[in-house]
Amino acid sequence: MGLLNNLFGKKDEVQEKHTERITEVNTIYAPLDGQAISLEDFPDEVMRAEVLGKGCGIIPNEECVKAPFEGEIIQVADTKHAVGIKSLDGIELLIHIGVDTVEMNGKGFQTFVKVGDTVSLGQKLIAFSREEIRKAGYIDAVAMIITNSDDYQEVNLEVKGNVTCGNRIMAVK
Amino acid sequence: MVTFQYIVKDEIGIHARPAGILVKEAKKYESIIKVKKGEREVCATQLLGLMSLSAKCGDEITIRVEGPDEKIACSQIKQFLENNM
Numbered sequence: 001m002g003l004l005n006n007l008f009g010k011k012d013e014v015q016e017k018h019t020e021r022i023t024e025v026n027t028i029y030a031p032l033d034g035q036a037i038s039l040e041d042f043p044d045e046v047m048r049a050e051v052l053g054k055g056c057g058i059i060p061n062e063e064c065v066k067a068p069f070e071g072e073i074i075q076v077a078d079t080k081h082a083v084g085i086k087s088l089d090g091i092e093l094l095i096h097i098g099v100d101t102v103e104m105n106g107k108g109f110q111t112f113v114k115v116g117d118t119v120s121l122g123q124k125l126i127a128f129s130r131e132e133i134r135k136a137g138y139i140d141a142v143a144m145i146i147t148n149s150d151d152y153q154e155v156n157l158e159v160k161g162n163v164t165c166g167n168r169i170m171a172v173k
Numbered sequence: 174m175v176t177f178q179y180i181v182k183d184e185i186g187i188h189a190r191p192a193g194i195l196v197k198e199a200k201k202y203e204s205i206i207k208v209k210k211g212e213r214e215v216c217a218t219q220l221l222g223l224m225s226l227s228a229k230c231g232d233e234i235t236i237r238v239e240g241p242d243e244k245i246a247c248s249q250i251k252q253f254l255e256n257n258m
Contacts, residue, residue: 052193052220075225082189084221092221094189102188115225147220 023069023121026089028170031068031125032142034058036163039143044099047143052094054155055145056170058163064127065095065142066165067119077102080109083125084147091172092148097128099139108132122166146172174239175247183258186229189220191258196220198253204240206250217250 023029030036035058042048042057067085074092075084081101084094097109108129113119133140149155154173163169183191199206199217206217210232215222217236228234236254238247 046190046193051197052189075221077188077224078227078229079185079188082224084224086221092219094221094224096189102185 024168026091026172027168028068028087028091028093028144028146028172029121030058030159030163030165030167030169031065031095031144032058032060032165033062034060034142034163035161036157036159036169037141038157038160039145042143043139043141044143047096047099047145050149052143053145053147054149055093055143056157058142058144058169060130060140060142062165063130065097065125067121067123067125068093068095068144068169070120071118073113073115073117073119073125076111076113076115078106079104080106080111080126081128083111083113085119085125090148090151091146094143094145094147095125096143096145097126097140098133099141101133101136101138104132104136104138108136144170146170174237175243176235176237177247177251178233178235179251179254181228181230181232181234181258184230186232187223187226187234187258189224192220192223194257195223195253198250202238202240202242202246202249204238204243204246206246207237207239209235209237 037057069087071087082096110127152172210226
């Protein structure tokens, strides 16, 4: 019986390893469709100055942010406009929707995850209304910031312009 | 080790931007700087950790500084909080 359990145990472990990683190491995938821009072109000076870390921006063509890799949710803003997620490799990424949208106090945003949740690539994180953001007088650009970028020698934007959700967008070294 | 309490005055609390500048400030010192709200304590150099405290206007946070430059770090951080949040 013990042997059988062992065998099954091992089998489970192997299967887990196969399903565990479908993404490449140290890679971040686009969380939504849009236009990828470098952070120096981002319409917010704090982001441009890399105060929060290195990263990139996306001018969205759709209204739902999905998980940019497999990982764990480590922060969800009460105001629902930002989410922090840590990848299996240790990348800590903040996805911040819009500029100054903290002022909207959650209006026009809906979250699908909470702190501690494990998420897979492409899983829905936050839905937002571009119309509500515009109505409130803000810009809807999405910032993707690697908040532990000091841990890496390089943060590279892999694509500029049109990007589809799930495509490679950034890589770290 | 030096600690002090601070009541957050920024209307929208410690969100991305103020957290970002606090991280920058905390990284200037050799000492380990921790920020605690309620039962949760995070490193002041960890942006997402700070944001996850969801410290709002009127909330009390405790700052704990430990290390070779703790005295100066403590007074500078205190001043920094008063000026920025």
